[in-house]
Amino acid sequence: MAKEQTAEKGITSRAEDFAAWYNDVVLKAELADYSPVRGCMVIRPRGYRIWELMQRALDDLFKETGHENAYFPLFIPQSFLAREAEHVEGFSPQLAVVTHGGGKELEEPLVVRPTSETIIYAMLSKWIQSYRDLPVLLNQWANVVRWEMRTRLFLRTTEFLWQEGHTAHATAEEAEAEARTILGVYRRFMEEWMAMPVLTGQKTDAEKFAGAVRTYSCEALMQDNRALQAGTSHFLGQNFARAFGVQFQTAQGDMDYVWSTSWGVSTRLIGGLVMTHGDDVGLVCPPRLAPLQVVVVPIWKSDTDSGSVLEAARRVEDALRAGGIRVNVDDRESMTPGAKYYYWELRGVPVRLEVGPRDVAQGQVVLARRTGGKVPVPVASVLESVKAALEEIQAELLRAARERREANSLRHVNRDQLTEYMEAGGGFAYGGFCGSPECEVEIKERTKATIRVLPDPEFRSDPPPASCAWCGKKAVTEAVWARAY
Ligand SMILES: [Zn+2]
Known part of the structure; x- marks a missing residue:
């Protein structure tokens, strides 16, 4: 966009x-x-x-x-x-x-x-x-x-x-x-x-x-x-x-x-x-929670095309709905296709299917993902194509979010690193914690970061931190700090 x-x-x-x-x-x-x-x-x-x-x-x-x-x-x-x-x-x-x-x-x-x-x-x-x-x-x-x-x-x-x-x-x-x-x-x-x-x-x-x-x-x-x-x-x-x-x-x-x-x-x-x-265009909704998973946008330039295009769009809609997909045809006549694309992107619909006169002639639709990428797919197998795309989008969103989280995590922080990290915008900061409420309060006052969790074993650092990120005394546990909502 x-x-x-x-x-x-x-x-x-x-x-x-x-x-x-x-x-x-x-x-x-x-x-x-x-x-x-x-x-x-x-x-x-x-x-x-x-x-x-x-x-x-x-x-x-x-x-x-x-x-x-x-x-x-x-x-x-x-x-x-x-x-x-x-x-x-x-x-x-x-x-x-x-x-x-x-x-x-x-x-x-x-x-x-x-x-x-x-x-x-x-x-x-x-x-x-x-x-x-x-x-x-x-x-x-x-x-x-x-x-x-x-x-x-x-x-x-x-x-x-x-x-x-x-x-x-x-x-x-x-x-x-x-x-x-x-x-x-x-x-x-x-x-x-x-x-x-x-x-x-x-x-x-x-x-x-x-x-x-x-x-x-x-x-x-x-x-x-x-x-x-x-x-x-x-x-x-x-x-x-x-x-x-x-x-x-x-x-x-x-x-x-x-x-x-x-x-x-x-x-x-x-x-x-x-x-x-979400991105700068608007909402990005994971397919499993998307109110509308697919929007079908018919595209016609003249009235002679509109009948067959709309009919093809409806057939695609029926096939998808019968397959359990939450789908609608956007047949509003007052809006251009481009305006419809933007409208549904802002609202986070994961998949858009574009159907024009040439697509109808070739027995295909164009499948566009909210997260990027467009490919023609045959109408005959549109349900399979849509299901595969929705699953891929779902998996890709989780993978991207996990990558971003890991890219914004810092392990084995000391006092200076914790302070600088939070001042620079933050993320998850992992470090040792002595368990004293005084350290916890002081960190919160100085960095505006709170202990989000004492992480479960699978999230802990290896090797475990030996000393408290703040006071340097012996660590009794690992903690994860972040500024929070
Ligand atoms: Zn301490």
């Missing part, structure tokens, strides 16, 4: 201003819009369709791993949040509280859920009596509200959509295994559907979920080299079970508190998808 055309349509280039580019893509690709209520967003049909496709894939993965969906209320008695000390401290600054209902002041104010642990444990205490009632493996698809001062479409909004999983188990080992299983499910979804490679690992105490014993996270690197926390899975120990009295009789006849987990991903993932794959 020519530069002037990009400028003419008003998308800021990534190099010029990444944040402005992001907003342009989200707004102009019609994924979302600002709401009349500050900090909230309206998800438009094109954005919501991506969310639906994400939901469907994730929901299948959750069910395959034994989870069931339920729904808990939006309103939570304010006193519930106070029962788990760290939880209330973590969430208090972000709560929206309802004090009036039906024209009267409420006896007890209600919190609009920022997350549902408290109300779910209140219910589990009624439902769980014996080890035979365990495990409980629940998920809910819902909206939550966390009052935010600085918001960005999809990335940070006061209200957002998500799924929250909540499970209860008889032993610590089972709960720990569950938290790890879900981390794997998230990673699989992010890599196989979103084509967004992630680092997995554990959060430090400073960065963990309020009320968790341990938080595991999937971290992705965006094109501006800032990290996006894409999904988290928490081992909650018995913290919430104790706060809400969720006890059960063990097989041996003793009483114990359940061990639990919670985990979530949100519409923030759509922001991650945009920032992982």
